[in-house]
Amino acid sequence: DQQVKQNSPSLSVQEGRISILNCDYTNSMFDYFLWYKKYPAEGPTFLISISSIKDKNEDGRFTVFLNKSAKHLSLHIVPSQPGDSAVYFCAAILGGATNKLIFGTGTLLAVQP
């Protein structure tokens, strides 16, 4: 049972526009969410996180939004750059299990120059 879902396997965006990557989860006990970026032949790299007590967290061009009632989070990248082309994973931590990450299946973002 996939508790963290990224329903869009891929997304293509023009350079300079906004990229919106979505993630849905099923377990209301998740209390911390993270986004990772992964380039080919490399391991994932931490990008941004958000606690369940917040609804928004911003870091430069990256903003994560959390809608707890909908069990939905999204990552916005503005403006998108060709170097942002990568696979993006969302991940969640189950409250109390502070050392286990549950990952989604990833979304491949392609930013077209």
Place this chain on the structure above:
Amino acid sequence: DSGVTQTPKHLITATGQRVTLRCSPRSGDLSVYWYQQSLDQGLQFLIQYYNGEERAKGNILERFSAQQFPDLHSELNLSSLELGDSALYFCASSPHLDLYTDTQYFGPGTRLTVL
């Protein structure tokens, strides 16, 4: 470069065999995590060690085992290999136990192919 190293990068073996994957965490990190990424799957958490002790288990098969040595490097042992074990295996490290406050750093992965 995350500072986490994994060897080998690629491994090709046959069904029924046993392999060992090695991970060296970032300098000073006490926690080591192992993940498996199969085709079209997200990363599946396998197991975590902290300062030499097992601290959390995920979806790790009984045929798989791991350990963390006094110098903090870790090994993941996979035995009686099956075709379905073909995957990317990632190691990650973090300074302590708590992923609310720690950042987890991933190695580049070992690609295991079982023929």
